[in-house]
Amino acid sequence: MLRNHDLVFLKHFSMVIGFLVFVTVVLLAFAGYMHTRLPIEANPAREAKIAERIAPLGSVYAGSTGAAAMAAAAEFAKKAAASQVAYGGSLDGSVIFGNLCTGCHTNGVSGAPKLEKSAWATRMSAGVPTLVQHAINGYKGPDGNQMPAKGGNPALTDAQVEATVKWMVGQLK
Ligand code: HEC
Structure with a gap:
């Protein structure tokens, strides 16, 4: 059998709980809204991973022969530019x-x-x-x-x- 002051306590206690639930919901809604408004921050680690995944095959380091070919190409381009009439x-x-x-x-x-x-x-x-x-x-x-x-x-x-x-x-x- 509940006594009267227990009932009063229960009533107040559930009001406090209810208020806290309300505040939580409001905060969640506000956080959700902010999330849609703020620009998405770039994650450098993630970006590096993506860049790695979508990097063209040709630019992957191809050993010393590849490096030599690239140097030769750069040299050729330089010469071509210099010989521009x-x-x-x-x-x-x-x-x-x-x-x-x-x-x-x-x-x-x-x-x-x-x-x-x-x-x-x-x-x-x-x-x-x-x-x-x-x-x-x-x-x-x-x-x-x-x-x-x-x-x-x-x-x-x-x-x-x-x-x-x-x-x-x-x-x-
Ligand atoms: C910075 C100034 C300057 C520029 C630019 C210049 N000249 Fe001259 N040129 C002279 C001068 C000064 C003389 C006269 C030299 C002398 O006989 O006393 C001369 C003389 C000449 C002569 C006669 C040479 C002789 O045997 O008498 C020719 C031909 C000539 N220039 C052609 C050209 C051509 C073609 C260009 C462009 C590609 C050119 N010049 C650009 C200054 C210039």
Whole structure:
């Protein structure tokens, strides 16, 4: 037979329990909500594992032979880049002149002959092949003015310089 104060205790006790259950549910709901709102943190260990799993077979270290092949490929790529010819290898004198030689030859910078017949009369008497050689190798004129070898761009081929000199000579007015 329950006594009266036992009943009161039970009532209060179950109210406290009920309140705690309520708080728990609220906290769970809040945690669940937060979980959907916060960005997912990356787990480096997990990411490394995934990267390992999806890594392409070709990049797996293939022993010293593989390393040598890779070094050779890198070397080849470097060489290919270095041998890139200037102005896409163009033999169009106007293109090369317009990109490089014009810097000095259009306005006569530092004594460079402009594209005027009067400035070239004496030079022409030496013959175009000589002018081409001077343009390829560089040339110091009698007045001490310096024509830099290949106009200062060593990536130009001899053929490109020759084409440009011939184009210049054809432009004299
Ligand atoms: C940094 C300036 C400069 C650039 C760039 C330049 N030149 Fe010249 N060039 C000169 C000068 C200065 C002279 C005159 C040298 C002298 O005879 O006194 C000259 C002279 C020449 C001559 C005559 C050489 C001779 O024997 O009389 C030719 C041909 C020539 N340049 C071609 C070119 C070509 C082609 C280019 C571009 C690929 C070029 N130059 C770019 C400065 C330049």
